[in-house]
Amino acid sequence: MSVLRTDGLARDFGGVRAVDGLTFEIEAGAVHSIIGPNGAGKTTLLNLLTGIYAPSAGRIYFGERDLTGCAPHEFAAHGIARTFQNLQVFLNMSTLENVMVGRHLRERRGFLDALLHTPRLAAGERACRAEARELLALVGLEAWADAPSDALPYGALKRLEIARALAARPQLLLLDEPAAGLNPTETMEIHALIAKLAGGGITVVLVEHNMRLVMGVSDRILVLDYGRRLAEGAPETVRNDPQVIEAYLGAETL
Amino acid sequence: MRARLATPRTGGLAALAAVVAVGPLVLPNNYFYDVAILAALNAIVCVGLNLLIGYSGQISLGHAGFFGLGAYGSAILASKYGWPPLAAMAMAITAVAALAYLIGRPILRLRGHYLAMATLGFGIIISLVVANEDRLTGGPDGLAVVPLTVFGFALQGERAWYWVVGALLVAAVWLALNLIDSPTGRALRALHGSEVGAGVAGIDAARHKVLVFVVSAVFAAVAGGLNAHYAGFITPSKVSFLHSIELVTMVVFGGMASTFGAVAGATVLTVLPQLLTVFKDYEMVVLGAVMMGTMIFMPKGLVPTLAAFLGRQAGAARTPAVERRAGAPGAGAEPRA
Numbered sequence: 001m002s003v004l005r006t007d008g009l010a011r012d013f014g015g016v017r018a019v020d021g022l023t024f025e026i027e028a029g030a031v032h033s034i035i036g037p038n039g040a041g042k043t044t045l046l047n048l049l050t051g052i053y054a055p056s057a058g059r060i061y062f063g064e065r066d067l068t069g070c071a072p073h074e075f076a077a078h079g080i081a082r083t084f085q086n087l088q089v090f091l092n093m094s095t096l097e098n099v100m101v102g103r104h105l106r107e108r109r110g111f112l113d114a115l116l117h118t119p120r121l122a123a124g125e126r127a128c129r130a131e132a133r134e135l136l137a138l139v140g141l142e143a144w145a146d147a148p149s150d151a152l153p154y155g156a157l158k159r160l161e162i163a164r165a166l167a168a169r170p171q172l173l174l175l176d177e178p179a180a181g182l183n184p185t186e187t188m189e190i191h192a193l194i195a196k197l198a199g200g201g202i203t204v205v206l207v208e209h210n211m212r213l214v215m216g217v218s219d220r221i222l223v224l225d226y227g228r229r230l231a232e233g234a235p236e237t238v239r240n241d242p243q244v245i246e247a248y249l250g251a252e253t254l
Numbered sequence: 255m256r257a258r259l260a261t262p263r264t265g266g267l268a269a270l271a272a273v274v275a276v277g278p279l280v281l282p283n284n285y286f287y288d289v290a291i292l293a294a295l296n297a298i299v300c301v302g303l304n305l306l307i308g309y310s311g312q313i314s315l316g317h318a319g320f321f322g323l324g325a326y327g328s329a330i331l332a333s334k335y336g337w338p339p340l341a342a343m344a345m346a347i348t349a350v351a352a353l354a355y356l357i358g359r360p361i362l363r364l365r366g367h368y369l370a371m372a373t374l375g376f377g378i379i380i381s382l383v384v385a386n387e388d389r390l391t392g393g394p395d396g397l398a399v400v401p402l403t404v405f406g407f408a409l410q411g412e413r414a415w416y417w418v419v420g421a422l423l424v425a426a427v428w429l430a431l432n433l434i435d436s437p438t439g440r441a442l443r444a445l446h447g448s449e450v451g452a453g454v455a456g457i458d459a460a461r462h463k464v465l466v467f468v469v470s471a472v473f474a475a476v477a478g479g480l481n482a483h484y485a486g487f488i489t490p491s492k493v494s495f496l497h498s499i500e501l502v503t504m505v506v507f508g509g510m511a512s513t514f515g516a517v518a519g520a521t522v523l524t525v526l527p528q529l530l531t532v533f534k535d536y537e538m539v540v541l542g543a544v545m546m547g548t549m550i551f552m553p554k555g556l557v558p559t560l561a562a563f564l565g566r567q568a569g570a571a572r573t574p575a576v577e578r579r580a581g582a583p584g585a586g587a588e589p590r591a
Contacts, residue, residue, distance in 0.1 A: 001266075050454050072453030082454050090447030092511070093440070100437075105456035107437035111465065114436030121436060125323045129438070168456060223459050 003028040003172055003203050004049070004080075009058035010227075011044055016137045018044040018226035019137055021058065023171070025174070026205060031198045031213045033206045036224035037247060042207045043085055046174050049205075050082050051075040062172075077105055081170035083161035085207075086178040089148040095141060098149050099132035102167030136164040140189065156181050162193065172203045191217055215239065223247075258347060263431045266514055270427055274420035278413070287412035289528055291484060294419045295477045297520035298426045300504045301513055302473025305430055307502065308510035309439065310466045311446030312362065313370045314497050316377025317474050322384055322493025323350050324475025329399040330390055332483070339402045343479040347472055354471035356466060362463040376497070381493045396489035399482045415484050422480070423517070426473060430513045433469070442466050443511075474501075509555025509577035518556050 002025035011019040015134055019041045026032050047053040049060065051072040059068045062078050070078075081102075090098050107128070110247055113121040136142045139159040144152055152160060158178055166207050175194070179187045187210060194217050198204050206213050214221065214235070221238040223230040231241045274294075281287050287473055299321055306312050327346030331337040337345070361372040384391050391397055402409040409418060433439045441462050482488045491497065500523070508519020526544065530537045540541040552559035 051449060052453070071458075072450070073456050073458045076454055076456035084451070088451030088454075090444045090451060092447045093443055097440055097443075101440050101452070101457070102455050104437060104441055104444075109437065111438055114433050116440040117432040117436070125436070164451075164455065217420040 002026060002120045002137070003027050004061060004205075005061040007061070009045075009048060009060065009061045010056050011041075011048055011053055012056045017049060018227050019055075022227070022229060023058075024222055024223075024229065024232065026203060027220070028171075028203050029198065029201055030219035031194060031204045031206060031217050033208060033218040033221045034224060035208065035211075035214055035221060036230070040224040040226035042224055043176060044227075046082060046176050046205070046207060049075075049174060050080060076168060079168075079171035080174065081165035081168045081172070082174035083158070083165055083176055083178060084141060085180065087157050087161060088147050089157050089160060089164075091148075091150075093149060095136065095147055095149045095152060096129065096132050096145040099135050099167050100128050102135075102164035103128050103131065105168055132163075132167060135166050136160075138166070139163045139193065155186050158182065159190075164242075166197070170202065172205065173197065174205045174207075176205070176207045177209060179208055179213050187213055258276065263428075263435065267299075267424065267428055267431065268513070270517065271424050274424060277416065281416075284412045287416050289525060291412065291415050291419050292481075292520045293524035294423045294503070295481050295484075296504060296524050297423055297517045298419075298477040298480075299474045299501055300508065300516035300520040301423075301426045301430045302470040303501055304505045304508075304510070304513060304516035305433065305442070306466050306470040307505050307588075308516070309434060310442040310444060310463065311504075312467070313366070314373040314470070315370050315469070315495070315502065315551050316373035316375070316380070317470065317501050318376040318476040318493050318495070318497035319499070320350050320354065320471040321478035321481075321501075322380055322490075323353065324478030325488050325492060326384055326391055326397070326478075327475075328479035329397050329482040329488050332400050332426060333398065336391065339483055340404060342582075343476075345363070346479055347475045350361075350475035351468050354468045358464040358467040359460070362460065362467060374498075377493075377495055377498050381490060381495065384493045385490045394490060396487055399488055400488050401486065402480075402483035419480060419484070420578075422476070425519065426476075427513055434465035438462070438465070445456060446511075500522065503545070507545065507555060509558040512555065512557045515555050515557035522556065543579065 004026040005024075007023050009019055010017060011232045022045065034045060034145050036042055036232055044053065048055050050075060051067070051070050054069055057111070059066055063066070064079065065073060067078060080178065081174060090101060105122065109118070109121045109124050133142060133145055139162055141156055141159055141163065149157070149160065158181075162175070162178065178190050182190065191213050194206065196202055206214065206218065218235050220233065221235055222232045223238055223244050224239075225247045231238050231244045277290055281290060303314065303317055306314055324343075324346050327349055328339065328343040331342035331345055332339045357376055361369065361376070364372050385394055387393075388395075409415060417470065434443070441452065441457045442456055444455065445459055445462060453459060478492070481492065502524045504519040505516050506519070507523055508517065510514025527537065527541055530540050533540045548556065552563070
């Protein structure tokens with residue numbers, strides 16, 4: 001069963017067609033990687049799939065719903081969460097608060113409860129705080145919980161974004177280069193984390209340059225080049241596809 | 255963490271209430287009461303404005319317009335149409351909230367300098383209307399306002415007003431602190447931190463920006479209405495562009511994203527010009543120099559700079575300094591001393 005489906009998805013920037021008529025499906029409960037050379041349109045695709053860019057053409061279906069033209073917060077409301085290659089951490093807030101923001105859509109209490117700090121709001125806040133701490137523990141950042149987030153090193157900020165995305169309890173999690181700039185140990189931790197999330201029923205879409213991570217963790221791989229599909233399939237199939245080797249893997253497999 | 259979060263709301267609020275309560279012991283005469291009341295009214299506006307500027311990262315150069323509409327609206331309904339002052343104030347505040355919602359929807363799509371321009375334009379329109387609709391507003395001559403009557407009891411004299419305005423300031427700070435430390439407040443701060451990040455976390459940017467704009471306009475309108483009935487007279491200068499700038503200056507001077515900073519900024523910049531009258535002709539020069547010096551040496555504003563300084567002192571006394579950025583991220587995740 002496909003959780004996300006696109007139909008002829010395209011996005012132009014001036015005369016440049018960054019994503020060019022992509023039709024693909026993402027199946028529930030699996031890890032899908034999107035790979036391709038720099039400029040292949042991977043990040044543009046993620047931005048389309050989260051409403052940050054509106055498509056120039058084509059449609060996006062999430063389950064049965066057509067989300068084409070929705071705003072980012074509407075994509076989020078349907079259960080799609082993501083992280084960013086160029087981090088979008090709230091540097092004006094503490095590490096814990098960043099994760100608490102991720103839970104925004106699940107907060108029940110409105111403006112008046114907030115203004116008067118009612119007991120039921122306070123109870124919700126305690127639950128939110130406790131859950132945020134658990135998520136920080138899951139990504140190995142519990143020691144940083146009360147630190148201002150701008151004090152965190154780069155690798156920790158990447159994991160913080162994952163914790164924030166998970167706080168929304170998404171159905172679909174899009175990770176944009178989670179291992180970029182991480183050392184091998186941290187990359188292994190990310191690998192284990194992705195496997196764990198997928199095992200827990202979250203569908204993961206991974207955009208990543210680290211081939212060992214991609215080949216190790218993915219169920220399916222979509223290879224993009226110039227905004228088009230170059231190949232798609234299981235890691236073994238993609239790895240041996242001559243076109244893929246030529247366009248992208250060539251240098252690495254020499 | 256919980257102890258630290260509890261401090262601003264309970265500790266700081268208690269300290270503010272204590273300052274208000276002790277005021278009458280140190281204020282020698284009605285002139286000083288008057289300055290204290292004006293400082294508290296400015297502080298109420300600034301606490302609201304700081305929610306918009308300091309916490310949510312938006313800007314308004316037109317808040318004197320909301321202040322003025324609260325003042326003139328209440329004054330006109332009470333003095334010209336004979337409404338009970340409390341009902342007049344409530345009506346004026348409701349109208350300001352509705353107006354802030356209506357203009358907030360379109361202009362809060364703008365960012366940075368463009369938002370500044372749009373709010374500036376709004377403020378100028380309001381001040382032109384007030385200056386020119388002289389049949390209603392009295393024009394440049396101003397307008398006499400009836401005193402505030404609460405349940406048939408006229409509120410008059412600086413001492414009585416001091417307690418009312420002091421209590422309302424404490425209430426305004428309490429509401430602002432509550433709002434900031436709530437899901438709504440986190441959403442507002444997240445918008446400031448990264449609008450893209452907030453969007454994918456499910457935060458409706460437009461809705462939250464309009465919400466905080468309306469809240470800050472209501473704070474200004476409440477202070478405006480009180481000011482009109484307290485002073486018994488209102489002039490267009492309170493609606494002017496210059497007053498909008500004064501309000502923003504108070505917020506920045508006291509410290510952005512600090513509710514107590516807004517109170518401190520409003521207090522210092524209301525009291526300082528009174529103190530500096532001893533410099534006679536050079537009063538404004540000295541005021542400008544003090545403000546420049548403060549911003550150069552305390553760029554984050556009074557309260558955040560002092561809080562950071564005191565925090566460092568306390569931290570240094572308690573535990574050895576933590577090398578936050580030292581070592582690999584993995585090492586950073588080790589439990590700290």
